Ligand SMILES: Nc1nc2c(ncn2[C@@H]2O[C@H](COP(=O)(O)OP(=O)(O)OP(=O)(O)O)[C@@H](O)[C@H]2O)c(=O)[nH]1
């Protein structure tokens with residue numbers, strides 16, 4: 001018998017798939033390959049799959065339905081092998097902390113760029129409001145202002161306090177939401193707040209490094225009580241820019257779209273070209289300097305000369 005399901009957990013050889021008949025443990029058909037990209041893992045959490053079930057043999061995943069989107073990371077730096085982290089994502093929650101640990105704007109902007117490229121909505125969750133001094137609170141305001149103006153949902157919370165829970169529940173209800181954020185920013189704390197009874201291990205921050213200790217070990221889709229799922233990607237704080245070229249990069253910076261058309265050269269990449277309207281907008285304060293710095297950083301370090309796959 002064939003039935004459809006949703007991959008909740010991928011544990012190497014064994015996959016937990018949610019079907020009408022409940023959660024089934026499945027294996028993979030030996031010959032299955034992902035067509036579009038060279039990956040080390042053909043089936044990932046978030047995949048919609050066909051499962052063949054019988055009373056005498058193992059349940060086998062026979063087909064992966066076309067993905068709406070997926071996020072990847074390079075298995076090894078500079079290698080051509082990619083690992084898909086998760087697929088069919090509606091939204092990313094980016095946990096941001098001003099201190100303990102400090103989340104830099106480039107970290108946030110890198111995730112936003114990828115999210116933009118894959119048509120995934122993004123929401124910035126500024127956490128640990130309880131520990132900030134006046135200066136840090138001002139920084140939260142300032143950074144929220146930048147992203148709010150760009151049209152990204154922003155919320156300031158303290159996850160230690162459950163008064164923020166209803167607002168957070170609302171943001172992820174009936175969606176597939178991927179959590180990202182540097183180690184120690186509160187991803188596991190957020191999961192515990194939104195999914196009572198799960199009791200995820202919370203890693204205490206080691207003061208020496210002001211970094212959290214990675215406590216979880218495999219990607220997983222966690223059902224939310226009110227509908228929808230959270231995707232926890234332990235050890236993966238962000239995802240790659242792998243398939244974005246230098247030429248198209250500025251498209252994924254929302255605010256640059258207003259100005260790009262006015263650059264003197266059609267092929268302008270907004271680095272040092274004469275008559276660049278984007279650079280002018282940065283100089284005039286119409287584009288936040290931190291965003292332009294992130295653009296330059298991605299342009300020089302990660303964006304490719306041409307598409308790497310497809
Ligand atoms: N003061 C304060 N501490 C918080 C808050 N949210 C989380 N923490 C603490 O921050 C530390 C790290 O939280 P985790 O939820 O383990 O962070 P994580 O993002 O899951 O970290 P990794 O699993 O290492 O990626 C824990 O000691 C939490 O108790 C908050 O709003 N305020």
Ligand SMILES: [Mg+2]
Nearest residue numbers: 187188215216
């Ligand atoms: Mg964690």
Ligand SMILES: [Zn+2]
Nearest residue numbers: 263268270276
């Ligand atoms: Zn330009």
